[in-house]
Amino acid sequence: MDDDLERQVALGLREGRPDAWRTLYDAYAERVWRAVARRMGPCAADVADVVQETFLAAARSARTYDPQRAPLWAWLWGIARLHIALHYRKTERRDQVHSARARREVEGWLNGRPTDPLEAAELAVLVRATLVELPADYELLLTAKYLDGESVDAIAARERCTPVAVRSKLARARQAFREAFEKPAPTSDRAIGRRP
Numbered sequence: 001m002d003d004d005l006e007r008q009v010a011l012g013l014r015e016g017r018p019d020a021w022r023t024l025y026d027a028y029a030e031r032v033w034r035a036v037a038r039r040m041g042p043c044a045a046d047v048a049d050v051v052q053e054t055f056l057a058a059a060r061s062a063r064t065y066d067p068q069r070a071p072l073w074a075w076l077w078g079i080a081r082l083h084i085a086l087h088y089r090k091t092e093r094r095d096q097v098h099s100a101r102a103r104r105e106v107e108g109w110l111n112g113r114p115t116d117p118l119e120a121a122e123l124a125v126l127v128r129a130t131l132v133e134l135p136a137d138y139e140l141l142l143t144a145k146y147l148d149g150e151s152v153d154a155i156a157a158r159e160r161c162t163p164v165a166v167r168s169k170l171a172r173a174r175q176a177f178r179e180a181f182e183k184p185a186p187t188s189d190r191a192i193g194r195r196p
Contacts, residue, residue, distance in 0.1 A: 001027045006072055013062040021062065025055065028076055035077060038143070039084055039128050050087050054080040081132055081139075088129040110146070110174050130181045138173035145170060 001009070005023070012020020032054055037047045057079050065075055127147075131139045144150045152170070156163045 001072065007067065009072065010065060010067040013065050016063060021059065024058075024062075024072065024076075028073065029055070031073070032076055032080055036080055036084060038147075039132060039139075040087070041124055041128060046087060050080065050083045053083045053086075057083065077136075081136065085132045088132065110177065126181070130177060133180045133183075134173070134176055137169075138176050141166075141169060141173050142177060 009020045009023050009027075013024065029051075033047065033051050036050050036054070037044075040047050040050065054076065058076055061079075065072075069075075070078070131142060134142070141155065144155055145152070152163045152166045156166045159166065
């Protein structure tokens with residue numbers, strides 16, 4: 001979507017015009033679906049739920065969208081990240097975090113050791129649940145390096161920085177990942193906002 005069309009859509013969203021909503025959906029629905037699926041894995045029902053919740057939340061807040069604060073994609077992706085995190089909290093997938101085996105698997109993943117294919121599926125759930133709790137730049141960097149298999153040089157070229165800067169940021173991102181992974185999982189009452 002070019003800048004002029006994005007400005008028109010933003011104005012239309014604030015004015016509540018249905019054509020602006022259709023344009024937004026047509027332009028970004030597939031991109032949101034792919035980005036959510038990449039973070040959540042192969043369960044299409046979960047992905048569909050999160051994508052639906054993302055667009056419902058976007059529709060509810062469309063009149064308050066401010067193009068000066070963020071482009072449309074950044075606004076939608078911020079909403080999607082929130083709903084991915086809420087999904088993991090609601091389904092309590094993080095309750096596996098405390099097992100010693102899971103910690104060993106994650107350390108192996110971060111250090112580049114291969115994992116058993118059966119353990120890899122369980123590990124993927126834990127990794128995805130933890131990635132959505134990190135700052136967006138750390139999430140994108142770790143996803144590019146460890147899930148997509150991009151080299152440090154390729155990441156540096158894309159980000160227009162040096163490989164040394166990427167390695168340094170990767171070290172900080174891995175540390176943030178470890179800290180987020182070690183945090184206790186919320187109880188189901190706290191996860192959905194109820195008091196015990």
